[in-house]
Amino acid sequence: MIIAIGTTREPKINGIKEGIKETPYLSNIFNEIFFITEKISSDISDMPLSIEETMKGAKNRANNLQKKGIKADYYIGIEGGTSDFLGKKYIFGIVFVLNNDGEGHFGFSPMMEVPKLIENELYIKGKELGDIMGDLSGSLNIRSKNGSMGAWSDNMFTRKDEFSIAFKAAIAPFYNKYYQL
Numbered sequence: 001m002i003i004a005i006g007t008t009r010e011p012k013i014n015g016i017k018e019g020i021k022e023t024p025y026l027s028n029i030f031n032e033i034f035f036i037t038e039k040i041s042s043d044i045s046d047m048p049l050s051i052e053e054t055m056k057g058a059k060n061r062a063n064n065l066q067k068k069g070i071k072a073d074y075y076i077g078i079e080g081g082t083s084d085f086l087g088k089k090y091i092f093g094i095v096f097v098l099n100n101d102g103e104g105h106f107g108f109s110p111m112m113e114v115p116k117l118i119e120n121e122l123y124i125k126g127k128e129l130g131d132i133m134g135d136l137s138g139s140l141n142i143r144s145k146n147g148s149m150g151a152w153s154d155n156m157f158t159r160k161d162e163f164s165i166a167f168k169a170a171i172a173p174f175y176n177k178y179y180q181l
């Protein structure tokens with residue numbers, strides 16, 4: 001099996017791999033899976049500020065992998081973003097898994113509240129989360145490590161966990177019996 005993942009960002013790739021190892025569907029063939037990892041355009045803004053835009057970004061990335069001519073059994077697009085719910089902002093990760101029959105499913109990570117100061121920088125000043133967290137934490141590349149969720153949860157919950165759970169939610173509908181009824 002070949003799985004194409006539209007990113008070179010380590011916690012995203014590791015999240016997908018961890019998710020695969022923990023599914024009842026693909027874990028037994030994990031060692032036979034060949035992974036293609038490639039940075040691909042999401043065709044949305046660099047810092048998505050709504051759940052719909054973040055979903056579009058994940059879906060576009062999976063579609064763009066396929067359009068590029070990459071041959072795989074599954075194409076996986078991944079996007080991190082924030083959105084407003086009932087007046088507060090939350091961060092989450094979204095995974096879109098697409099197969100060669102054109103069947104695609106979204107999966108979502110749990111969400112965490114965005115701290116107030118960071119919300120202002122994002123939604124009022126228009127900055128990117130990676131840059132804001134870089135300035136606040138002194139760590140240049142937080143999104144390549146445990147991510148904002150890790151930073152805001154004292155690593156109870158990391159960026160890898162975010163995408164591992166989102167992947168599991170996206171892959172289940174391809175195999176789970178209730179979706180075949």
Ligand SMILES: O=P(O)(O)OP(=O)(O)OP(=O)(O)OC[C@H]1O[C@@H](n2cnc3c(O)ncnc32)[C@H](O)[C@@H]1O
Pocket residue numbers: 006007008009012039046047048078079080081128129130131133142143144146147148149159
């Ligand atoms: O290389 P790609 O796959 O694009 O991975 P990325 O880390 O840039 O992540 P996204 O494009 O999915 O996320 C969109 C933006 O949101 C920010 N972001 C998302 N999650 C983050 C996190 O956990 N920590 C820091 N910044 C994050 C970051 O500034 C990104 O430019």
